[in-house]
Amino acid sequence: MIAFAIRAAARPLVFAFAAMALAGCSSLSLPTWLGGVEKPKPAELTSNPATLGVRQAWSANVGAINFALTTNVQGNAITVAASDGSVVSLDATDGHQLWRANAGAPIAAGVGSDGKVSAVVTNANELVAFEGGKEIWRQRLPVGVYTAPFVAGARVFILQADRSVVGFDGQTGRKLWTYTRAASSEPLVLSHPGVMLAVGDTLLVGQSGRLAGLNPLTGAVRWEAPIAVPRGINDVERLVDLVGSVSRIGTDICARAFQAAVGCVDTNRANVRWTKTASGSEGVSGDNDFVFGTESNGTVIAWKRTNGDRAWSTDLLSHRGLTAPFSLGRAVVVGDSFGYVHFLSREDGKLMNRLDTDKSAVIAAPVLAGNTLVVVTKAGGVFGIVPQ
Numbered sequence: 001m002i003a004f005a006i007r008a009a010a011r012p013l014v015f016a017f018a019a020m021a022l023a024g025c026s027s028l029s030l031p032t033w034l035g036g037v038e039k040p041k042p043a044e045l046t047s048n049p050a051t052l053g054v055r056q057a058w059s060a061n062v063g064a065i066n067f068a069l070t071t072n073v074q075g076n077a078i079t080v081a082a083s084d085g086s087v088v089s090l091d092a093t094d095g096h097q098l099w100r101a102n103a104g105a106p107i108a109a110g111v112g113s114d115g116k117v118s119a120v121v122t123n124a125n126e127l128v129a130f131e132g133g134k135e136i137w138r139q140r141l142p143v144g145v146y147t148a149p150f151v152a153g154a155r156v157f158i159l160q161a162d163r164s165v166v167g168f169d170g171q172t173g174r175k176l177w178t179y180t181r182a183a184s185s186e187p188l189v190l191s192h193p194g195v196m197l198a199v200g201d202t203l204l205v206g207q208s209g210r211l212a213g214l215n216p217l218t219g220a221v222r223w224e225a226p227i228a229v230p231r232g233i234n235d236v237e238r239l240v241d242l243v244g245s246v247s248r249i250g251t252d253i254c255a256r257a258f259q260a261a262v263g264c265v266d267t268n269r270a271n272v273r274w275t276k277t278a279s280g281s282e283g284v285s286g287d288n289d290f291v292f293g294t295e296s297n298g299t300v301i302a303w304k305r306t307n308g309d310r311a312w313s314t315d316l317l318s319h320r321g322l323t324a325p326f327s328l329g330r331a332v333v334v335g336d337s338f339g340y341v342h343f344l345s346r347e348d349g350k351l352m353n354r355l356d357t358d359k360s361a362v363i364a365a366p367v368l369a370g371n372t373l374v375v376v377t378k379a380g381g382v383f384g385i386v387p388q
Contacts, residue, residue: 244283335362
C-alpha cells in the first residue's frame, strides 16, 4: 500500500480518507451491495515452464520488515534492516552473516552503504551510522525520512519527507549543508522511497516530478529535468514524486514519477530524452535496449530505451502486488505479494521460471550481488538464487 505524508496540519481527516482510498485500503471499501467495487482478483499462476535454470542456494532471516526496505549491495555483501532496529550484512555467496547491529528503535528507511559506512533512519527521526557493525554516530532529524540514506564520497545524504536534502560528514555526522527547493509548495508527499544516486560528481535527487542534479560538496543546484508535471484538481491527483529504483546506463537515467510517467534523462546535458504516461508506484529497471516497469494493476511493461515506444506488455501477473523489476540477462525478475519470484523473458514478457520463498510478500526489488540474485520478504526472509 502507498501512503502519503502531509506537510501541513490542514484537513487531516479529509487527507487521511483520500490517501487511504487511493491506496486501495480495504477498510474503506464499501460492500458491493452498497455500490462498492469488488477488489480485483489476482491472476492465477500458470504452469511453470522452467526454461531458465535457477535454484535457491541459501536462505536467512533477519526479522519482520514493515517498511519500504532498500537492499544495499556492495560487491558480494548485502545489507538489509528489520523493523525491530536490526541492521544486518550478509555474504551473498552463501548467506553467512558478516555483522549485525541495532539502531535502538524501529526503522523507517534504509539501508544505505558504501561498503564501509552503513546508515538507516529510525521512526524517531534519527539518522544512525555504523561501521563494521559498530555505531559511530547518530543525528536527530527535524523531518521524517522514507528514502534510504545514500552513502558516497565519505558523506551521507538524506532526502527528507519535505523533499529537502541534507549532507552529513560520513565519519563524524556533522551536518555539511541543506538544500530546500524554493519552488516546492506541494502539501503532500509520498511516504515511499524516492530517488537519490550519484552520476559522476553530481548527486541526483527526485524533487517532485523533477530529477535534480546537485553539487554534493555544497548542495547547490546544477540543473533540473522534468519527468512529470503536476496535473489534476486536488492535492492527491497533483502528486508526482519520483519513486524507487532507477535504470542507469552510463549517464542515461530512466525513472518513474508516481502514477504519472516513466522517462529518461541524459544527465550530461540535463536533457529529458522522452517521457511516456504510466500508472505505477514502483521504480524501474533496464538494460541497453529496454526499460522495464510494473504498473499498479500488475501489468509488466518494456519500453524501448531509445525512444520510449512500448516493446511489449504482459498481464500474466495482474493484481499480484508486484515489486519493481530487476533486469537480469535474458530475464526480467519481479517478486509478488504472495512470496513468488517470477522470471520473465526480456524479449516478450513470457514466463521462463518461478520460485517460491516463504509465502510472505516480496518487499523489495530483487538485487544482484556478485553472481547471486537476492530477494527479501516481509517476514524477514532473505533468499539467494543462482543459475542452475
